[in-house]
Structure formats: structure tokens, C-alpha cells
Amino acid sequence: MKNWQQGRQARDARIEAGAKLAKGKIVAASDATRLMEAVIGPGDRVCLEGDNQKQADLLCRALLGVDLAKVNGLHMVQSGIVLPEHLDLFDRGVAKRLDYAYSGPQAARIARMLFGGKIELGAVHTYLELFARYFVDLTPQVALIAAVSADHDGNLYTGPNTEDTPTVVEATAFKNGVVIAQVNEIVDKVPRVDIPADRVQFVVEADKPFFVEPLFTRDPGAITEGQILTAMLAIKAIYAPYGVRRLNHGIGFSTAAIELLLPTYGERLGLKGKVASHFALNPHPALIPAIESGWVEQIHCFGSEVGMDEYIRARSDVFFTGPDGSLRSNRAFCQTAGLYACDMFIGSTLQIDLQGNSSTVTTSRIAGFGGAPNMGADARGRRHPSTPWLQAGREADPDGSALLRRGRKLVVQIGETFGEKNVPLFVEKLDALALAEKLKLDLAPVMIYGDDVTHIVTEEGVANLLLCRDENEREQAIRGVAGYTHVGRSRDRKMVQHLRERGVIRRPEDLGIDPLDADRSMLAARSIKDLVRWSGGLYAPPSQFRNW
């Protein structure tokens, strides 16, 4: 007779081994490594919670300290490779194989380790894609998660940074896995239950709060005139004519400039109430002036941002909050919202090639994808119409049948033609291709495929790729906004002029924008202190952003 309960029995054995170290579900921090050795076996698939704003850092260090005779060769599945310890696990041999989504803060080291063969790479995913695989072929046997507090039964309060936790727990707890949570404190009653106790087997009280970094704070003081100009172009050439109300912004300075221009420049253009009212977005401090000016109706968040808690609490008409008043974020739902319910993604990148493919990978840095490919992709499963979606579809296929024609999501790449240290944004060949060849990957790590990109905005102008009718037009439209980069200087001037006459390329003067008007005085806030003032003192910026 076949045993159909092997997974459950294995889980029960793990729990029984761990229970010897626990009082109820609570395990002392000093026993955390022994807990890992009791619960985890060689070659197990382990999900270590590494989000943007919430790190299971104590559990990671505990895992790093295991006896290699007991625990080794693990298969790590986790969305973010953020902390140095995440990679130390591979250096030490605790872990061997990796499937992940984002590695921004460890981009240089992960590249070295991949080249050095220290990590056996499954794949680099988008968030939604990795989450999906948690439920199909990458289901964890053990999940190591982080929360703000737990009660004695193991009910968890994640705080505003719920992020990946519900997804990780769902995949683990309901498929014979064991969930271990680190919490900042154990309390009698949690402010709200984000994760019910029966999905959590062990709770470790950390000696200090989990690590969190202000990833989404852009100091308005650092925004340049060039970024203001590209922001003006985007607002006038894309937000206005398409009437984009539902959208996601990237985290760069150009989109921060857009956020800070809505209450000034956007107001002058009469766009209030017509654009940028519904967001899938982290709570960007730069959006405070637009919120306070009544532009924004609703924001659903992937995670929170340092210093924004009290502001969010006081603006529950705009944000999703729990009965306790604090933000409830959820990365999987917000990514889904960005994919299916937003009409536009606008963000920056590091390299764009002649087909419009874009990548943040360079030969020495592998930052992963995070969510950009979900936001920055046309959702082929989308069925509901909206004005911008239909208009973009019409521009791409003017002769198609209106009732059968798919709409298109607006996928906008915005940036200055030269980045840091005068490195060109436009290239003939992506570094991602060289990397794929060197690592013998089946697929180059392209963040956004050219056939999904609809517009490119630089200080030189806006290229509308929806209006290009063949490969050659597309290439010249891209060259035509590539400025003084080599790609830009190698343009076919006659053809670019022709594309400009057709409105495929629009220069600042074609849009009635004088580049000399792109001045910092146009920003609704020119400093972090201005943002605090706009928030009525509710925004509490972290110390590295305070200079008063």
C-alpha cells in the first residue's frame, strides 16, 4: 500500500525535532542555530524571507552558523538577495542552489560568485514569477520569515511591511512545510493578525529589530534640471494625451521629479483629476505633495517605506490600512495590480538597445529584476478596457478591427541619455548578452523586452514606438532620442526628421516646452524638509536624509 502522507510525516518529524528546543512555539534566540539544525536537513529547499523592507536577518545568521555535517547544500528560494549574509551562506557551503528575483544591494558580489561557480543558479525571476513557482515546482520545505510581533500562540503582526510574508507562508504551511518566524517582540496581543498562528510552528524573539533600509526615498534636493525636463516631457507627451489615471512609477529620480511636478506643472496643464489618481506603488515620500494637493485617490503598496508610517496612518482614505490603523502591504497582490489593473509603467533602466530591450545588468553587476518586468509588460490576459489601453492599442494597429484589437499597456522607459560617470544609456548590444554568453545561460537577463516598450523619454524628446511600422523605423526612433551617445550620433538624420514630422518623435519644442524652463523652482518640494512640511510633520525621514 502506497504511503500518501510522507510529506506530512516528514513535517511532523521536523516539528518534533524543533519542539525539543521550544517552550510552546517560542525558541530563544541563543538556540536559533540549533533550531535550524533540528528542522532543516541537507539539500532542503528553504525560503529565507528577504524582502525590500523586512529581512529575516537573525534567522539568516543562525542558518549561517550551522554544523555543515548536519545542514548543507540547501536550495535557497527567496525574492531578495539583500544582505551580505545571504551570499555568505553560499560561500560557506550551507547553500548551493539559488532561485531569486532581486539582488540590487549585492549586485557586484553575486556577479563574482556566479562567475566563480560558488552559486548554482536556477533562474533570475520577476517577483510574481517566483511566487508562482512557490506553488508549483519551488515549494519550500522550510520558510524563515520576519514579523514585527507575535503573541504566545504564534499569531503574527508584520507591521506595514507585510510584503512577501503571506505568500511565503501560504506556499509553505499548506504543503507540508515548517514556518519559523523571527519577531522584534513577543506580546500578549498583536495589533492585528497578518498571519494566523496555525501556520506558524516556531517563533524566535530577536535581540534587535529586523534590518530595514529606506529604498524608496529620493531627496528632492538631488533632482537635476535634466530630470525635470524629462519629467515635463513625460507629463505632457504621455500622461496628458492618454489620460493615464492608473499607474506604477519606478524608483528613480526622473519619476520622483514627475511626482513633484504634478502639483505645479501638472496643475498648470489642467491635469488634476485626469491623470495619476490611482497607483500601485510603495509609499514614495516624493508623492506627499501630490497627495496633499488632492491628486491621488488611492495607492496600494508592495511594502512600506521608512518614516512614512504616521503619514499613512493619517491618510487612510488613500492607503490600505488594517483595523489597527497601520499600512497593510502585500507584494504579490500589488504586483498583480501593477500587471493587470494599471495602464502605465514608467521607470528608468541602465541600458537600452536598438530594439528597445532594456536591462539593468552590466558585466560586473547583476541586480536581478524585482517587479519591473511585471509592471513593464503588456498583460496578455487582460480583458477590461480603459481609455489609455484602447488608445495605445489603436496606435499600434490602426487598421485592426476595434472589437477584436487588444489594447496595450503603456510601458515607458525614462532617463537621461548619459548616466553616472557619463555612461551612455543607449547601446548597440546589451551587457546582458555578454553575461549570458559568459555564464552559458539559456536566456539573457533582459528586464523589459523591446516589444513591450511603448515610449522612450529622454531630455532630447519622446519616441512613441507604437507608431513605428517596422524594425528600421523603431531603431531610428530610438536613435532619434539617444542624444549625443554613439547610438544617437549614428542616426539617419533624414529618417529621424521624417519620424518627427509624423509625431513618432517629439522634441521639447514640438510640445511647447522650453528646456530653459526646466528649473528646480518648479518642484513642489525642493528638499526632504519641504516634504516634512507638506506632510504637516507626519513624515519622519530617517537620519541619513536629515540635514537640519
Added chain:
Amino acid sequence: MEDLSFHHQARARAGGTRQMAIIGVVASGNLEVLAERVLPETECRLEIKTAAEGFGEVWDAVVADFVERYSPGGLKFSINDGGARPDTVSLRLAQAVRLMAENEQ
């Protein structure tokens, strides 16, 4: 450091009566432009001291487009460049021409 020099014929005299203007700052990624109305009416000269080497071709293209677009006849530009991006250079040059077009107080 690299010194570059460009000399162009402009279509017409730069507007305004101002004799001198200065804009920008010498800082990393930025530049300082001094404009002086000291040349014959259709001539334009740019003297550049730049911290970034090997960008002569890009400067050539930026300057040619600038002269074509703004016709800064009669102006001499002295530039101290801290490795600014081409778009920043274009912007500062245009700002300098606008300042020169203002009438002297």
C-alpha cells in the same frame, strides 16, 4: 585635463546687449560657462577646459548643434567643465545665451 577649442560661423548676431554673463558652477558633473560679447557679429568661439578626457567628438557634436540652434554670433564662451553630461552642457550654453539676450540694467 583636456583643452578643446571650437570656432564656428553663426547665422546671425546673438540677441541682446549684455556684454558678459556667467552661469553654472565648477563641480563634478557640472560646468561653468562665461559668455562675452567680444567677437565679430557672425563669429562664435568656445574655449573648453574639461576634467574628462576623450570626449572631443561629443563636444564637437554638442557645440555644432548649439550654434545651429541658438546662433550665438559675436559670443566667446569660456568653459570650465567638471565632466558634465552632454545634455547639461547644452542646457548651460542655452542658459548663457538667454542671459546675454537680456538687456543690460
